[in-house]
Amino acid sequence: MTDAFAAEWLKLRTARSTWYCLGVVALIAGLMALPAWYSARLWDGLPPARRASMEVSSLPEQACWAAYLVMGVLGVLAITSEYSTGMIRATLTAVPRRRTALVAKAGVVAVVALAAGEATGFTVLAAARLIIGDRPIHGQETHLGRILMSGVVVMVFALVGLSVGALLRSTAGAIVVVAGLWHIVPVLVHLLPAPWSDRFGSLMPAALVEEIAGSGGQNSIYGAGLPPAAAVAVLVAYVVVPLGAAGIALERRDVP
Amino acid sequence: MTELTKRYGGAPAVDRLSFQVRPGHVTGFLGPNGAGKSTTMRVxxxxxxxxxxxxxxxxxxxxxxxFPMHEVGALLDASAVYGGRTAVDHLRCLARANRIGTSRVAAVLEQVGLAGVGRKRTGGFSLGMRQRLGIAAALLGDPGVLLLDEPVNGLDPEGVRWIRELTRALAAEGRTVLISSHLMSEMELTADRLVIIGRGRLIAETTVRELAARFQRGVLVRTGRVPELARALEAAGASVLVEADGALAVGGLDAVRIGELAARDGIPVHEVTPRSASLEEAYLALTAGSLEYGAAR
Incomplete structure (x- = not known):
């Protein structure tokens, strides 16, 4: 197992797409300085009476939200690039225990995505603090738990990407699914009639962050929300169900 | 390989195929396109x-x-590498999973003649270089069994000869070497033993020599005194046909007997050559009934 893990680590490290994805995440984190700077300027220009009504979404969480998609793509490419090149045959000839190979791949993808997610959240937090200073802008209160959870959801997206990639064996198809879960499904859920938009909305990955870490006094766009324990269970299901399905599919199907 | 069957949808790609490959020989695994060679290897x-x-x-x-790479080395599809990785990194990824050290990676790259381009990305490799990289991967674990699927595809004549010498040397070390090909002419020079399949079924499990003997086509004899020799050979029970260039195609007698008869009658003979159908023809004859995508004749 450690050998398979080490091999997958080497593979992820030597794939160009890994560095492109991490580069894009770093770029997103860096660009968050712009809204931080703009918010500070706006705040300074507003008369004190109107400052109370100014609100800016949490920048670290915004950065993580963008990283969901990028790391989801990294998870997809970690497996579909092997299918598209045929490298999967060499991989599974070297490690014929297919579940071991998948778990090893999931392990390294999870570690990289979690590290990238947490780094994004906390780097942007530090940058935003530095730029915004002590201006008490609504939405920019430091909420460590939510930033931490946002990083965890980045990892969840990467694992969903990996699983869907293993199931579909197609880069484009899997990216469509990940992008759907990232933004399209939440938007569609929002359009559902009254109780259902809240019920399904509370299951969306981004909503889980607030449900698990507490909303910090903000009202969620996703509605009432689940209790933390249930939200944790849903988050775990986001990883376990697709990954389990991918494991079974990989075990049963012939390698193309 | 025992009674192996593999179906895709309805039609079997491999149909109750049984054969054994022994160590110390290069075994050629032959069949027309679509005969089931690659499927057999994949299974x-x-x-x-x-x-x-x-x-x-x-x-x-x-x-x-x-750690299968220590026992079996395989080359399936040489083009199946992630082009963004260097040759060294590609091999290290495979080696690491089987606890093979980095020094071995350098050694196999040297062995296949790619040491100079080890730090280059494989995306820029020619098909011949990828074949060599695939063979390097197969050799990584120093395995006793080698399975090479169409290793000479895309190689230049020098590369083809290199594969031939490499595989023969590996077999001489006591390893089991199975090479698939649809080209009899190549296997004729490389393999000792042959497994021939068509439409997923075993057609022949034989040696190159046996196959040549089975398709023996008499003896070619040249002499200055054609009618005399023809009469003498016919008297001994042979069938004799005079060919356009004046040579005699003799059936039913072997070269030794022909030589003795000529000497007895004092007829000078310029050439006595046992003729066999080329192995290519023998192979085509064997697989004619099983062509999956053959041209209509």
């Missing part, structure tokens, strides 16, 4: 599950091997 490597039957390496299922 053997655990990449495809057999519909029925078993395929074992050293008496065990490939999937049960813990």
């Amino acid at each position: 053997l490597l655990g990449l495809a599950a057999p519909t029925s039957g078993t395929a074992l390496v050293n008496g065990r299922r490939y999937a049960d091997l813990r």
